[in-house]
Amino acid sequence: MNEWNELVKLGMLGTEKGRFTPELLPSALQSYFHKRREQSDPEGDFLKAAALLLAFRRAGTQAATPPFPRVDPAKEEEQPYVSFEQHSILKKLIAEESSRDKELIVLWLEHCAARGRIVLPDVLPDLLDIQSAFTHFPYFNQILGKRGQWLSSQQDKWKLSATSMEQIWQEGNTAERNELIRRLLDSDTQQAIQYIIAGWPYAHVKERITWLKGLNRIRTDHALEFVESTYQKLHQSGTKGKESIEQLLALHAAYLISQPSSKLFFDFQTPLQNLIKRGKGFLGLREKITIELPTEFDDFFNEKLNLSLGVSIEKKLSPSAQIEAWFSWIIAHIHPSCWEAVLGNEWRQIFPLFPPQYHLPLAHALGKAARKDALKVFITLSHTNDIADDVLTELRNKDLLHHHDSSFAQLKTALEILPTVDIEKFISSLNSKQIGYFYQSFPEIEGEWSLKTSLLLYNELFDLDKDQFAFQKYILKQGWRNLNLGILSEMAKKIKSATGYSPETTLVNNYIKPLYHLLSTKQSIQQAFHNN
Amino acid sequence: MSTFNDEQIAQLAPDANSLKAGRDLANEKKWPGLYFNHRVIWGFAQGSGSQPYQTQIDQSPLGYNCSCPSRKFPCKHALGLLFLFGRRPDLFKQSPSEPDWVEQWMNNREEKVEKAKANRLHPAIKDVKSKAKREAVRLDLVKAGAAELELVLRDLLRAGLLNLPSRGNGFFEQAAARMVDQQANGLAQMLRQFSKINYSDGNSWHSEVLEHMLMIWQVLEAFKRNDDLPELLREDVRSLLGWLPNQEQVLANDNALHVTDQWIVLSKQTTVENKISVIRIHLWGCQTGKPALLLDFVAPGAAPKYHFSTGMLIDATLVFFPSQRPFRAVIKTETKTQATLPQEIQLLKDWQEAQLNLSAILSQYPWAESNVFFLQSLKPVHYEGQWFLEDINHSLIPLHADFSEKQRWLFMAITGGHPFPTAVLRKRDAAIPLGIVLNDGYKAI
Numbered sequence: 021m022n023e024w025n026e027l028v029k030l031g032m033l034g035t036e037k038g039r040f041t042p043e044l045l046p047s048a049l050q051s052y053f054h055k056r057r058e059q060s061d062p063e064g065d066f067l068k069a070a071a072l073l074l075a076f077r078r079a080g081t082q083a084a085t086p087p088f089p090r091v092d093p094a095k096e097e098e099q100p101y102v103s104f105e106q107h108s109i110l111k112k113l114i115a116e117e118s119s120r121d122k123e124l125i126v127l128w129l130e131h132c133a134a135r136g137r138i139v140l141p142d143v144l145p146d147l148l149d150i151q152s153a154f155t156h157f158p159y160f161n162q163i164l165g166k167r168g169q170w171l172s173s174q175q176d177k178w179k180l181s182a183t184s185m186e187q188i189w190q191e192g193n194t195a196e197r198n199e200l201i202r203r204l205l206d207s208d209t210q211q212a213i214q215y216i217i218a219g220w221p222y223a224h225v226k227e228r229i230t231w232l233k234g235l236n237r238i239r240t241d242h243a244l245e246f247v248e249s250t251y252q253k254l255h256q257s258g259t260k261g262k263e264s265i266e267q268l269l270a271l272h273a274a275y276l277i278s279q280p281s282s283k284l285f286f287d288f289q290t291p292l293q294n295l296i297k298r299g300k301g302f303l304g305l306r307e308k309i310t311i312e313l314p315t316e317f318d319d320f321f322n323e324k325l326n327l328s329l330g331v332s333i334e335k336k337l338s339p340s341a342q343i344e345a346w347f348s349w350i351i352a353h354i355h356p357s358c359w360e361a362v363l364g365n366e367w368r369q370i371f372p373l374f375p376p377q378y379h380l381p382l383a384h385a386l387g388k389a390a391r392k393d394a395l396k397v398f399i400t401l402s403h404t405n406d407i408a409d410d411v412l413t414e415l416r417n418k419d420l421l422h423h424h425d426s427s428f429a430q431l432k433t434a435l436e437i438l439p440t441v442d443i444e445k446f447i448s449s450l451n452s453k454q455i456g457y458f459y460q461s462f463p464e465i466e467g468e469w470s471l472k473t474s475l476l477l478y479n480e481l482f483d484l485d486k487d488q489f490a491f492q493k494y495i496l497k498q499g500w501r502n503l504n505l506g507i508l509s510e511m512a513k514k515i516k517s518a519t520g521y522s523p524e525t526t527l528v529n530n531y532i533k534p535l536y537h538l539l540s541t542k543q544s545i546q547q548a549f550h551n552n
Numbered sequence: 553m554s555t556f557n558d559e560q561i562a563q564l565a566p567d568a569n570s571l572k573a574g575r576d577l578a579n580e581k582k583w584p585g586l587y588f589n590h591r592v593i594w595g596f597a598q599g600s601g602s603q604p605y606q607t608q609i610d611q612s613p614l615g616y617n618c619s620c621p622s623r624k625f626p627c628k629h630a631l632g633l634l635f636l637f638g639r640r641p642d643l644f645k646q647s648p649s650e651p652d653w654v655e656q657w658m659n660n661r662e663e664k665v666e667k668a669k670a671n672r673l674h675p676a677i678k679d680v681k682s683k684a685k686r687e688a689v690r691l692d693l694v695k696a697g698a699a700e701l702e703l704v705l706r707d708l709l710r711a712g713l714l715n716l717p718s719r720g721n722g723f724f725e726q727a728a729a730r731m732v733d734q735q736a737n738g739l740a741q742m743l744r745q746f747s748k749i750n751y752s753d754g755n756s757w758h759s760e761v762l763e764h765m766l767m768i769w770q771v772l773e774a775f776k777r778n779d780d781l782p783e784l785l786r787e788d789v790r791s792l793l794g795w796l797p798n799q800e801q802v803l804a805n806d807n808a809l810h811v812t813d814q815w816i817v818l819s820k821q822t823t824v825e826n827k828i829s830v831i832r833i834h835l836w837g838c839q840t841g842k843p844a845l846l847l848d849f850v851a852p853g854a855a856p857k858y859h860f861s862t863g864m865l866i867d868a869t870l871v872f873f874p875s876q877r878p879f880r881a882v883i884k885t886e887t888k889t890q891a892t893l894p895q896e897i898q899l900l901k902d903w904q905e906a907q908l909n910l911s912a913i914l915s916q917y918p919w920a921e922s923n924v925f926f927l928q929s930l931k932p933v934h935y936e937g938q939w940f941l942e943d944i945n946h947s948l949i950p951l952h953a954d955f956s957e958k959q960r961w962l963f964m965a966i967t968g969g970h971p972f973p974t975a976v977l978r979k980r981d982a983a984i985p986l987g988i989v990l991n992d993g994y995k996a997i
Contacts (some may be wrong), residue, residue, distance in 0.1 A: 024759070025832055031762045034712025063706040071766045071773075075918050081909035083903035083947030088935040093969035108558070141968065145961040167968050174964070327892075 024077055027070050035062040038070055049076055094170035101165075102137045106548045108138065114146045124541050125150065129163055131549035138165030145171070146180040189215055198230050205234045270499070356389050367394040556891045557993075560861035561634045563820060564614075566624045570631060577632025580643050586636070587647040593637050594654045595644075597629040603864035607633050608654050610661055613886040614859040617657050622934045625855040661914065690735045694793055695775075697734025700742075701727070702772050705765060711763055717751040737794035742768050763980070770918055787874040788917060799882045802871050809872040810884065813837035814894055815844065816994055817860045818924065818975045819986040827852055833860055835870070835881075836975060841898030844870055844881040858883070862987060862996035865890045877917035893994055899928045899973055902943040910978065923978045924986070930974035932963050932985075940982055941976065952982035963997050966990070 023046050030038045039062060042050045049072055102110070106128075111123050132139065139147060144167065151160055164172065172178035188200045197219070204212035216231045223231070358366075363370050367386075371379060379398060388393045565571035577597065580586070584604055591611055596604035597620070605620040607629040616630035626634075637644060640682040650658065704727055708716065724746045731740035745764055751757050774781060774789045781789065791797075802808055815835040824833045831848040848857045860866065867888040872878035900906050906925040913920045930941045933948070939960050940948035951960060963985055972988040987996040 027759050030711055031709065031765075032714040032758055034710055034714075036710050037712065063617060063709045066709060067705075067766065067769045070762060071770055071918075074763060074766050075914055078980075079914045081907060081910075083907070083943065083949050085946050085948060086935075090933065093931075093967075103560070141965045142962060144965040145958065162673050167965065170968065171961070171965050175961070 024073055027066075027073060030066065031070065035066055040066040042069070045069055045073055046076070057436055091174065094167045097138060097165045098166065099136055099138045099165060101140050102132055103548070103551075105167055105551075106132070106137075107140045107143070109548055110143055113541070114143060114150070122150070124545065126537065127542060128545050129159060131545060133159035133162040135549060137163070139165050139168065141161050142169075144168050148172055148175075152177045183548060185211070189219070194224070198227065201231055202234055356386050356391050356394060367391075367397040371398060556634065556861065556864065558635065558638060559996075560863050560891065561631065561638055563861035564626060564634070564859055565631055570624050570626075570628050573628035574584070574626075574631025574635060577628055578635035578639060579632075579635065580640065582632070583636065583643075585631075586644045588641075588644045589639065589646060589648055589650065591646065592637050592650065592654055592658055593633060594650070595633050596631065599629075605629050606653055608657060609633060609637075610658060612889045614889050615661060616859075619653075626859075630887075661675075680773060690795075693734045694736045697731050697739065698775050698793070699770050700734070701731065701736075701739055701768070702845040703767055705772075705837075708765070711847070712872075713758070713765070716746070716761060721747040721801065735794065738792045738796075739768065739771070739794065741794075742771070743794075746942050767919055767921070782876070784874055784876045788876055788919070789874070791875070792919060797873065802873055803884055804883055805874070808874055809878045810869055811837060811840055811842060811844075811872065811881075812869040813842070815866045815868055815870070816893065816897070816975075817862050817864045818843075818926070818994070819864065819977070819996060820860060820862055829856070831858065832858055833858055834924050834975075834977070835866075836897075837942050838865075838894050838897045841900070841926070843879065843926075844872070845879050845924075846882065847880060856976065860889075862889065863994040875917065877913050877920055879920075882920075891993070893989065897926070897989070898972070899926050901928055902945050903927070903947045903949055904945070906978070921979065924975065925978055925983075926973065926975040928973055929971040930976070930985075931967055931969060931971040932960065934960070942971075943973070944971065949978075950982045952977075952984045954979070955984045958980060959997060966995070966997070 023044060026038075026044050030040060030044070049069075101107075110125070110128050110132075113128060120173060144164070148168070148171065148387065149166075161169075185204070188196050191198065197215075201212050201215060213233075216235075220228065359370055363373065371382070374382060383395060383398045386398065561574075562571055565574060582598050584598060587594050593611060594606070594608040596605050597618075599605050599620060601746045603617055607616075607618040607620075607627075609616050617625040618627045618629045620627050620629055622628065634945075674766060711910040724743050728743040731737070731743060742764075746761070748984060749757050749760050749764070771789060771792045774785070775793060778789060787797075805864055815837055818834040818836050820831065820833050822829055826828070829850040829852075829859040831846075831850060833846040834849070835844040835846065836842070837844070848859055850856045866883075867890075869884045870881040871884045871900055873880045873882075900909065906927060909925065910920075910923055914924060927943060929944045933940050933942045934949070938952040939955075941951060942948050955963075967988065972990060974988045975986040975994075976983040977986055985997045987994050989995075
């Protein structure tokens, strides 16, 4: 309404600079205003006229009918909706928005899809948002229903989420295909590689580089095989191919280094060597290259690098070496009586139960406990080459007290060679302080041995001291999440009873509660779908 | 026997923790005994103590009582009992007789209602003279305040409203404080609204500022002519200035408009103003097609007066505050609360009818900025980022900016682009959907 806008402009300008005249009003109001008009009062005139026009305008607002294209409404659903109970669980998971709940959402969707049900409409916007920002669930389309498909077609960011992978790959534009590959590389690497291989001959070089960039994060046999074959093809295709491969090498330097079995490693060792040595762009590349060392970096690899490229890289301890170091430290701090409680008092028979590399930290513990007789046994034992004379000399010189740097403490192996019942006895003989050494130095869970030992420790711990949060924290670390649900539930219950859910405890809030939530929700999901 | 759905019960929870705890308690294993009859639901909640807690719910008007030590209202046990009754009424044993503790509480509640009625009929004698004197003093103060405020508005207008943002919130706060001194709290509140306008959004604030200024100015002008105004308009002006009659006075006023109807709870919104929770409940009369607003001011720790959730249906007589546009009301008698809607609801046909309705309201009460309408058939439509509500004639009213993008897509998902009976709050030229009638129930958006 132009008249109103004119009055607003005048109001903004001020009556000192502009003056209201009745002509600013619509003709229907002008006469009315003339009748009401009194002596000169610019502000009063303006306010009266504006109030009149405002009422006129508000009372006469008409709904518009602009001619824009209408969207047909959603079609009727053919599949059944989820039950109220199932719906409530999903709604709660969506509302909580934690990273763990995404895992639970995946579980929920799997169950939903497996039972041929679809979600209720009120969760659709949130689900589509999560799907578009998160990953591409292969079964997502199955749970959307017609309403979900209809809704997703109305917003660009949702379109991709609700379209089948095959359809995107066949009919999508470059950006959509790249987005699909990006999501699949996280959720279904094998499928991603298959698409890349199929699309490679027809793809533009930029698209290829985008895909290879994505592959840089992936360490699977499929990815390696594909990258190797691609490099070889490029290498054989002459000068032009050489340039491309140099660029690709820059992208994949860390990847190649992490694959010591790859033939490419040797085929392209010169540029790699340059890359590593200079730590920056090579062969015309301006970008500085940062090489992130693979986590599985180990001695073998370092040796290979050293031999082939003449590069030596300072490395962190590998997980296995880290375990050795931890156990070396642990065994050096365990009181000898713990071992005696299980294995008897005869150290001449105890020592041979431990591989020689354990002997030195064991001796350290004996020294701390002033068990001179046992130490005499240690010194008189015939050790393997690992216990060199100079080490024994050192032991004597330092009165067997300082061996922290020793590398031959391997409680792991000691426990492996002992029958379970003995380990149990051993652990139960530890006091809470000794348990403390254990949990403070415990390695990440690895294999059956760790599980066995940790469970024993765990059971013991909860009878010992309710305040041993650190070990509980360890137990609840990621490695445990893949274990048997029943064991975890049992643990969570014990933790709950042991800790009483102290809200001020960071541990409880950060580990126990989320785990408990995870477990109980998983069970709720399974139960809700089991019933229906 | 009426049951409420989970969503409705959830709205009764005082906080998220209580809601969670209440949901957890909706488990038959935690209730050794569950009973109900035509007026009350009760049960024994197994708590940490040796004796189970005694929890009871008056079905209509909704009320709760529990022997647990919680100071929250309703407590988690009451919520748990409601959830369980809503989900699994078959677990509850029908019992015409009530245990003593239930009967006593129910009788006390009924006595209280009767007592309140009696008080309204026979109010205590007050010191009328002293009150009249205080009123006269206040009237003088408000008159002086209104004159002062008119000068402020005129000064602003003379200099141009374009400079308004540069004056900052302090300017309006200071002016509002002056109005409080003059006992014109209504004007103070209106002045504070200037601070809530978004001045950073291009030029869109220009029109809003002028409209708001005109609302205040019209109060001042009407007040000048107070003696010549019709009685109800005079009441309106007094209310706008800050002379609000209390609810007891309204209930005791036999001349006030009384409307008996089945009222749908269209929306319930809680805001906190100066540590006081202000609960706004919009109602729609099924037979009369009248909107109403219940306001409840709840001090920290106090229990709210109304225990309604959106979608509930209340058989009640409302008494409206005296006004040219009867809108704000209080409940005089409430006989029944239920969850299902009646077959027939008086609804507006289309936007045109709503507009005629609005025009009639504005002709009586120009300050009506927010108005509730319930239309027979509306559906959300959008085009190039613009959103509208379309009626059966394809006429469109834009969605209000307060209705967020997230809410819009949710609305779209729930309706699937199909038309539904829809309740809206019309604010200025746009509308905010409050809820729709879906599967014989009312669903809040």
